Amino acid sequence: xxxxTQPEKLLSVxxxxxxELKCNYSYSGSPELFWYVQYSRQRLQLLLRxxxxxxxxxxxxxxxxxxxxxxxxxxxxxxxxSAMYYCALSPRSGSARQLTFGSGTQLTVLP
Amino acid sequence: DGGITQSPxxxxxxxxxxxxxxxxxxxxxxxxxxxxxxxxxxxxxIYYSQIVNDFQKGDIAEGYSVSREKKESFPLTVTSAQKNPxxxxxCASSTPTSGAYNEQFFGPGTRLTVL
Numbered sequence: 001x002x003x004x005t006q007p008e009k010l011l012s013v014x015x016x017x018x019x020e021l022k023c024n025y026s027y028s029g030s031p032e033l034f035w036y037v038q039y040s041r042q043r044l045q046l047l048l049r050x051x052x053x054x055x056x057x058x059x060x061x062x063x064x065x066x067x068x069x070x071x072x073x074x075x076x077x078x079x080x081x082s083a084m085y086y087c088a089l090s091p092r093s094g095s096a097r098q099l100t101f102g103s104g105t106q107l108t109v110l111p
Numbered sequence: 112d113g114g115i116t117q118s119p120x121x122x123x124x125x126x127x128x129x130x131x132x133x134x135x136x137x138x139x140x141x142x143x144x145x146x147x148x149x150x151x152x153x154x155x156x157i158y159y160s161q162i163v164n165d166f167q168k169g170d171i172a173e174g175y176s177v178s179r180e181k182k183e184s185f186p187l188t189v190t191s192a193q194k195n196p197x198x199x200x201x202c203a204s205s206t207p208t209s210g211a212y213n214e215q216f217f218g219p220g221t222r223l224t225v226l
Contacts, residue, residue: 006153043220044217046214049214086154099156099215101153101154101155104153
């Protein structure tokens with residue numbers, strides 16, 4: 001069975017400080033990993049996916065298969081980054097491509 | 112802000128009653144999903160449908176039912192058999208392909224409260 005763990009329910013950092021949101025996963029095959037974000041009063045939306053190797057809003061995430069981790073990082077946090085962040089996993093192949101979500105981390109960036 | 116709409120935004124139900132949550136999309140997506148969001152538990156998959164007239168159970172399907180008679184619509188019924196139905200319900204859609212994963216687009220959600 002696939003599982004996504006986000007060990008921190010709440011995370012607070014000061015503006016300008018580096019931030020790292022942790023995500024660990026367990027999956028027997030080769031997964032696709034994602035970060036979704038939900039800003040206050042907005043819909044849940046995709047932030048980034050590991051396969052694209054992109055940086056969105058200054059955030060990056062590297063898939064570490066040895067440690068089965070996909071931590072989200074940003075070198076200088078901004079107040080507008082305050083949101084709920086969900087790490088998610090999907091099988092890379094097969095007909096059932098549904099997502100398995102972690103429990104989420106509420107990030108607060110303090111002024 | 113169209114794409115996926117859910118109605119109503121808030122819903123109150125008495126114990127023992129069934130209630131149906133609406134989800135409509137105009138994105139021409141093949142796949143649709145229902146999730147339940149509880150504090151501290153993230154999103155859990157209830158049901159999903161990859162094509163019209165077909166759907167599969169997710170991780171927590173007990174006490175729920177769905178239908179997919181039209182591509183645009185995927186209503187969720189919360190039955191009286193669902194022991195703890197008070198939650199925030201999210202609908203999503205995507206267009207799966209055989210290649211790279213396509214992102215899921217989410218609706219605004221319906222908050223269901225059982226009185």
